[in-house]
Amino acid sequence: MKSRLKSPLKKSDVHFFERVYEIVRLIPPGRVTSYRAIARCIGSPGASRMVGWAMNASHSEDGIPAHRVVNRLGMLTGKMHFRHAELMQELLESEGISVENDRIVNFEKFFWDPYKELI
């Protein structure tokens, strides 16, 4: 078996978007995670931008809680891509997460790491 330090699957088997969606769907309500954590769980730690890109393409998908994905600082950088700019914050607050200045309060407390949870 050849060394595959990055992707555990062959290139033809890799469905980057689907993997992102699969993980995002598993984020529990009231919890959040970061683009980098998802990318790292997939096996491409440096593909955090792609995770965000996958979210951009997730509008046609169903059941994707994109509001639970923020950047490493807990900032709602992607709120502008929702139907309304404030929808992301509203969804988070409806799940008990406080947001101030586009940043999640006590981000570490609500952070959900798929790499740890999906062992």
Added chain:
DNA sequence: GTCTTGACGTTTA
């Protein structure tokens, strides 16, 4: 094949 685009992250000034 090349080139551009990004809901990111890190570093530097």
Added chain:
DNA sequence: CTAAACGCCAAGA
């Protein structure tokens, strides 16, 4: 704190 420059990597043109 802001601003800019890189690096990163998958997808589309």
